[in-house]
Amino acid sequence: METNQLVLQELSLSDQPISGEQLAQKLSISRTAIWKAIKTLKQKGYQIESKPHVGYKYKDNGILNEFVIRRYLPANTNRILDFEMHDKISSTNTRAKEISIETDENLPLVIISDQQTAGYGRYGRAFTSPNTGIYMSLLLKNSSTLLNPGLLTTATATAVSRAIEKKLHTTPSIKWVNDILIDKKKIVGILTEGIADIESRYIKQIVIGIGINYSTDVSDMPSEIQQRAGSLHSFAKTYSVSRNEFIAAVLQEFFLLYPHYETGAFLDEYRAHSAVLNKKVTITQGHNQFSGYVEQINRQGEIVLDDGTTLSSGEVTKIRLE
Ligand code: BTN
Known part of the structure; x- marks a missing residue:
């Protein structure tokens, strides 16, 4: 060092x-x-x-600092994690994917950047990443033969929601699969990617990217996003939580859920926060659209509509109240 x-x-x-x-x-x-x-x-x-x-x-004035994050972590989580900190990077998910090709060692690895110049979300959309947010990617070794990325994303959304409730004393809702909202404004986006070993076709590592508009001034965001995005800190009931402390809280909650995520034990909590359960929605999946009443989020984290349609991925493009 x-x-x-x-x-x-x-x-x-x-x-x-x-x-x-x-x-x-x-x-x-x-x-x-x-x-x-x-x-x-x-x-x-x-x-x-x-x-x-x-x-x-x-x-701790909020400047990202690995050692401060470590101080906030419980010893058992601190011990297992490696960190890579950046002031500016294209995308923490891209970086995680680069590393993943090189090595299997030192995992889980947490990559954090103060800013991203090419942050991206689902469907390759840009994720605006000024230096007031939190951008992190977890690079994990996959030990599951029946990997269900949707369930991993729902587990991550549940962990981030817990951190928001515990640290900022406000209750978010989750728009299936991966958006966390407060007051209908998007605060957090999650993007899970798998890295396959080409020879065995086995997903050997997983990247979970978490982007949080922490104290981002929404008026600095591109105009098409301003309507839909919000800043987490503006909804907080307490103002003394630094980015370092909040990152530690997310990691703590994530590593409590992760070892057992495949059991879906957290799904009741996910359902309780759902912005779509028992609502009439439209879900877009590529060129297809499905409309219906969300009857269930099943044990795999999939949406089940009232006509029996089961969807494991897609984007909720409309939510109606009736
Ligand atoms: C979405 O809303 O569709 C997902 C957004 C995910 C953004 C995070 S920020 C950290 C990581 N790096 C990226 O480029 N994307 C993810």
Whole structure:
């Protein structure tokens, strides 16, 4: 790890202020090197208070920081995860797919970026990603022979909803399959992709991309999205949760559900948040459209309409109340 990162790690992990001398001793580098590292970190936007005769104290002002995320995680989740942090990247899902080809080691890996220049969602649509949101991809080894990506997406949506309720004290709804809404505005999008081993045709790894409009100013978004999108923080009942803390909450909830997601044990919770269950909807699947009353979300996370049509993928394009 380079010096700046080592200093950031020490500061982020300490509850007490640490003096330049203590840092220099701990990291076996000069006090000048410590001073320089702190100056660079401050320039990058990290909040480090200097208290004369006491030392340096780190404050979580929301700048993404792996060490702070780790502090918020329970030990058992922290232990199993590797992180890759970026200031700017084309897309965390694209990056995850690049890595997946290289190695199976160090998984689960969490890739997080402050901004994306080519973030994308379902059907190849652009996902606007300014530096006020949360963009992360989980790269996981697939151990299931009967992989059901829809169920994994519904499990992820449930985990993100739990994090929203626990941390921000507001209740979202889930628009099947993968959109999380508050007040009918889209706050979170989830995109699950599988990576196949060509020879065996087996899905060997999975990428779960989560994009959250965290404190994004909706008026900065493209005009066609403004109508439909919202910013999570504007609906929060508490204002003191940093992006780092929220990311940790999502990871904690996800890794509670993930080991058992195939049992569908979380589906009742998913159904309770559903924006489509017991509603009349139109679902678009490629060139086909299906309209009907949503009678069930079944054990596979599929939609069952009143005429018996069962859909495992598609986009809900209309929701009527009757
Ligand atoms: C959708 O709404 O259709 C899904 C949006 C998924 C966006 C996330 S942001 C992190 C990850 N990287 C991407 O390029 N996409 C996903």
